Amino acid sequence: xxxxxxxxxxxxxxxxxxxxxxxxxxxxxANIVMMATVADLLASLYMKAADKASLFLTAAVAVIAVLIxxxxxxxxxxxxxxxxxxxxxxxxxxxxxxxLRLGVSYREQVTTSEVVQVAVEGVEQLETYFGAYxxxxxxxxxxxxxxxxxxxxxxxxxxIVLLICVPLIPIAIAAVQTWxxxxxxxxxxxxxxxxxxxxxxxxxxxxxxxxxxxHFKNEEMNREAxxxxxxxxxxxxxxxxxxxxMDLVAYGGGALGVILAAAQFKAGNVSLSGCLLIILLSxxxxxxxxxxxxxxxxxxxxxxxxxxIFRLLDLPEKAEKTESFPADCSLYCSDLHFCYTxxxxxxxxxxxxxxxxxxxxxxxxxxxxxxxxxxxxGESGCGKSTVxxxxxxxxxxxxxxxxxxxxxxxxxxxxxxxxxxxYVSHQSYLFKGTIRENLLMGKPDASDKELWAVLERVxxxxxxxxxxxxxTLLTEKALxxxxxxxxxxxxxxxxxxxxxxxxxxxxxxxxxVESENDIMEEIHGLAGYKTVIxxxxxxxxVTASDYIYVxxxxxIAESGNHEELLAQGGVYAELWNAQQSLENYGNSQxxxxxxxxxxxxGQRRGKDGV
Ligand SMILES: Nc1ncnc2c1ncn2[C@@H]1O[C@H](COP(=O)(O)OP(=O)(O)OP(=O)(O)O)[C@@H](O)[C@H]1O
Numbered sequence: 001x002x003x004x005x006x007x008x009x010x011x012x013x014x015x016x017x018x019x020x021x022x023x024x025x026x027x028x029x030a031n032i033v034m035m036a037t038v039a040d041l042l043a044s045l046y047m048k049a050a051d052k053a054s055l056f057l058t059a060a061v062a063v064i065a066v067l068i069x070x071x072x073x074x075x076x077x078x079x080x081x082x083x084x085x086x087x088x089x090x091x092x093x094x095x096x097x098x099x100l101r102l103g104v105s106y107r108e109q110v111t112t113s114e115v116v117q118v119a120v121e122g123v124e125q126l127e128t129y130f131g132a133y134x135x136x137x138x139x140x141x142x143x144x145x146x147x148x149x150x151x152x153x154x155x156x157x158x159x160i161v162l163l164i165c166v167p168l169i170p171i172a173i174a175a176v177q178t179w180x181x182x183x184x185x186x187x188x189x190x191x192x193x194x195x196x197x198x199x200x201x202x203x204x205x206x207x208x209x210x211x212x213x214x215h216f217k218n219e220e221m222n223r224e225a226x227x228x229x230x231x232x233x234x235x236x237x238x239x240x241x242x243x244x245x246m247d248l249v250a251y252g253g254g255a256l257g258v259i260l261a262a263a264q265f266k267a268g269n270v271s272l273s274g275c276l277l278i279i280l281l282s283x284x285x286x287x288x289x290x291x292x293x294x295x296x297x298x299x300x301x302x303x304x305x306x307x308x309i310f311r312l313l314d315l316p317e318k319a320e321k322t323e324s325f326p327a328d329c330s331l332y333c334s335d336l337h338f339c340y341t342x343x344x345x346x347x348x349x350x351x352x353x354x355x356x357x358x359x360x361x362x363x364x365x366x367x368x369x370x371x372x373x374x375x376x377x378g379e380s381g382c383g384k385s386t387v388x389x390x391x392x393x394x395x396x397x398x399x400x401x402x403x404x405x406x407x408x409x410x411x412x413x414x415x416x417x418x419x420x421x422x423y424v425s426h427q428s429y430l431f432k433g434t435i436r437e438n439l440l441m442g443k444p445d446a447s448d449k450e451l452w453a454v455l456e457r458v459x460x461x462x463x464x465x466x467x468x469x470x471x472t473l474l475t476e477k478a479l480x481x482x483x484x485x486x487x488x489x490x491x492x493x494x495x496x497x498x499x500x501x502x503x504x505x506x507x508x509x510x511x512x513v514e515s516e517n518d519i520m521e522e523i524h525g526l527a528g529y530k531t532v533i534x535x536x537x538x539x540x541x542v543t544a545s546d547y548i549y550v551x552x553x554x555x556i557a558e559s560g561n562h563e564e565l566l567a568q569g570g571v572y573a574e575l576w577n578a579q580q581s582l583e584n585y586g587n588s589q590x591x592x593x594x595x596x597x598x599x600x601x602g603q604r605r606g607k608d609g610v
Contacts (some may be wrong), residue, residue, distance in 0.1 A: 184301060338361040428486065
């Protein structure tokens with residue numbers, strides 16, 4: 001239960017732990033002095049030898065001792081607080097720094113939910129370990145030894161017996177530890193799983209309601225919660241049982257001290273005041289160890305959490321990338337293979353070892369020359385977004401070559417890569433805060449004038465002027481904006497970023513036609529002077545591209561410009577014809593509806609005599 005690595009990792013907390021032990025020890029010293037004076041007074045009262053002076057002296061010593069103990073207790077909790085505060089801060093900083101070092105591809109090794117659980121809940125669990133358990137551990141060793149030394153001056157056999165009984169408490173703790181360890185790790189697992197389910201169901205509540213699946217999920221969660229309740233009760237029972245055992249040992253030991261002292265007094269081996277002192281102090285032999293036991297289970301939770309923290313901190317890191325982004329920002333992939341493994345998405349031991357590798361990209365060749373507009377199309381699931389993630393440096397476990405100019409992409413410094421490639425997906429993340437704050441992420445030194453100019457370009461300025469301008473507040477995930485407005489805002493932020501390469505991954509899916517047209521207009525505008533990679537389901541959006549790659553099940557099925565691909569009469573032409581007939585059908589329906597509405601309006605007007 002003393003994790004040297006954990007203590008070493010946050011060694012700054014050692015001074016607080018030492019200070020905490022020191023003040024508790026001072027408090028014990030004050031208690032010994034007080035008890036010795038009280039024992040003396042009681043003995044002289046019994047002998048009828050007490051006078052006023054000894055009464056006053058005892059009262060004065062008692063008041064001073066109580067005062068010292070009060071100050072020491074306050075100092076001890078202050079130090080406990082300071083050490084746990086420092087530990088939490090340091091560990092969270094380390095986790096944060098680790099994530100930064102792992103970079104954008106961190107999800108290849110650990111899931112976001114695991115990182116959140118470890119950084120928030122996991123670190124929180126260590127509060128008691130550092131704030132209470134560790135100081136108590138050292139104090140629980142020091143206190144019986146100190147009392148032993150003091151009582152040796154009074155009566156050696158009693159002091160020895162009391163000292164021998166103290167280790168019975170840790171032995172009792174150790175007896176339950178093996179069982180407790182397994183139980184607590186199971187408890188922790190169920191606790192985090194329940195947290196995951198709860199969060200997921202809460203986030204998807206609207207969807208669950210729409211499909212009337214909320215009842216089913218409710219029952220599922222009830223079952224999980226019931227399992228969690230059962231294991232919580234087991235943990236509580238285990239804790240209560242072990243506390244009962246510890247109490248038996250502690251108070252039994254105290255009682256033994258009383259019996260021994262009385263026997264020694266009867267045998268004439270100890271004075272009356274000495275006997276009283278042994279009786280008064282015998283409980284203090286056991287109380288620190290008993291207190292340690294009560295922190296034990298919380299500290300064990302901390303240990304389970306620290307294992308998870310170290311698993312995260314020990315994840316292998318790639319060597320520091322030093323290459324800067326080349327001036328020639330043409331991108332190309334040659335013989336590019338990529339597989340996702342179960343490792344990426346699951347933390348279970350079984351999945352890690354038995355992870356099935358599924359190749360998504362089967363040795364593809366693609367070129368994205370500087371300043372050209374290249375599109376990638378293909379059926380859902382053929383690997384388009386995977387290519388985008390590789391180009392963004394998010395999927396680094398590829399084989400083959402991916403180069404920017406002459407430099408291998410995975411050797412380019414991550415900050416440089418992010419600075420030079422802007423990625424806009426259909427789910428661009430907008431942060432809770434103001435419109436200004438969200439836009440300034442694209443260009444921190446942009447003036448309000450620049451921000452309004454870019455909002456004008458994406459046709460969002462009218463709406464925002466009617467709201468609170470650049471200070472319009474966005475709620476979490478910008479839920480107070482429509483889908484189209486979110487995408488326009490994300491595009492505005494991307495335009496401000498002004499990087500040489502832009503990747504648009506289905507940036508206009510799931511939004512209204514007007515927003516789609518406005519956004520596509522901007523993308524086509526960019527294509528004149530930036531390297532633009534456009535991934536789109538809708539072929540009408542890619543017709544103006546300099547080059548189009550048609551993907552099929554992780555391979556390049558065809559490539560060329562729009563006219564060439566149509567002339568080939570292959571997958572692209574088939575898809576184009578199918579989409580065209582659908583769009584023509586949609587248009588004819590719209591015309592029919594417009595005619596119908598115009599006719600109905602004419603009839604109404606006729607009736608009204610207008
Ligand atoms: N993180 C992941 N872990 C495991 N498999 C994944 C992951 N992301 C995607 N895949 C799988 O990789 C394949 C290609 O996915 P990808 O998202 O690249 O396709 P896509 O062509 O962009 O599809 P869509 O047009 O529907 O967005 C899919 O079969 C998908 O199941």
